[in-house]
Amino acid sequence: MALYPLLRPILFNLDPERAHEMSLLAARSLPSMRRQRGDDSVLKTSVAGLNFPSPLGLAAGYDKNAEAPDGLFSLGFGFVEVGTLTPRPQDGNPRPRLFRLEEDRAVINRMGFNNGGQQAALAKLSRRKRTGVLGVNIGANKDSEDRIADYVAGVQAMSPVARYLTINISSPNTPGLRQLQDEIVYAGHLGGIDRQCVDVFGAVQAPAPEARDIIFDAAFEQAWLLRQIADVAAELILIPV
Numbered sequence: 001m002a003l004y005p006l007l008r009p010i011l012f013n014l015d016p017e018r019a020h021e022m023s024l025l026a027a028r029s030l031p032s033m034r035r036q037r038g039d040d041s042v043l044k045t046s047v048a049g050l051n052f053p054s055p056l057g058l059a060a061g062y063d064k065n066a067e068a069p070d071g072l073f074s075l076g077f078g079f080v081e082v083g084t085l086t087p088r089p090q091d092g093n094p095r096p097r098l099f100r101l102e103e104d105r106a107v108i109n110r111m112g113f114n115n116g117g118q119q120a121a122l123a124k125l126s127r128r129k130r131t132g133v134l135g136v137n138i139g140a141n142k143d144s145e146d147r148i149a150d151y152v153a154g155v156q157a158m159s160p161v162a163r164y165l166t167i168n169i170s171s172p173n174t175p176g177l178r179q180l181q182d183e184i185v186y187a188g189h190l191g192g193i194d195r196q197c198v199d200v201f202g203a204v205q206a207p208a209p210e211a212r213d214i215i216f217d218a219a220f221e222q223a224w225l226l227r228q229i230a231d232v233a234a235e236l237i238l239i240p241v
Contacts (some may be wrong), residue, residue, distance in 0.1 A: 017095075024068055027072055027075075028068040028071050030071030043078070046122060047092075050133055052079055053121045057081065058077045061084070064082070065085075065191065066085075066121040066124050069134055070131070070132075073110045077134060080135070083136055083137030085140060085154065086115060087144075087153045087154060088117050089116050106144070110173050113141075136153060137164060138167055138168065
């Protein structure tokens with residue numbers, strides 16, 4: 001029996017962010033529920049040296065504080081990405097900041113990188129068994145004086161528990177962050193971040209060499225800028241998406 005039709009009226013009577021929090025609480029109880037069937041071998045996918053049991057995964061933004069990755073894996077996701085996590089905790093934007101578009105079956109997210117900080121998430125992820133392809137999405141604090149340093153700090157902090165890292169430079173909800181998409185600033189700092197990634201992954205007990213594949217999450221609006229970024233990334237070990 002499908003539960004969603006029964007739960008939907010209850011959830012939709014709640015504030016969207018409160019409903020989100022309740023769903024995460026439920027997800028934390030899921031590891032005790034064993035999946036009845038494994039993934040079909042036809043779904044196996046390899047990207048940048050990572051082997052995914054399924055191409056369908058959960059992107060960052062749902063489990064911002066790494067509260068329920070194992071429960072989410074038990075639902076059958078081929079990968080789970082937690083975050084966005086910043087070096088220091090931050091509250092994000094004032095509420096309300098999550099809005100339902102019921103007719104479109106969608107939401108508008110204006111959260112603003114609200115999270116409990118990388119160290120709190122690191123403590124949780126360090127206690128879990130290394131199962132599943134776990135990604136960690138890292139960002140910069142909105143009041144940071146050096147956002148590039150924030151990204152480097154995120155790589156250093158979260159690489160021991162991540163199969164891959166996503167460096168989030170494109171959130172429209174963090175004032176000034178999209179300025180990092182400027183060609184000169186971006187091209188000038190990608191190499192520095194990448195060298196730090198190589199240094200860190202060479203120094204820590206990384207799970208596998210493919211952990212060096214860093215994914216930059218950016219919504220580029222200018223085709224010419226995308227070409228420039230692709231040229232820079234081609235010289236490094238990066239995958240722009």
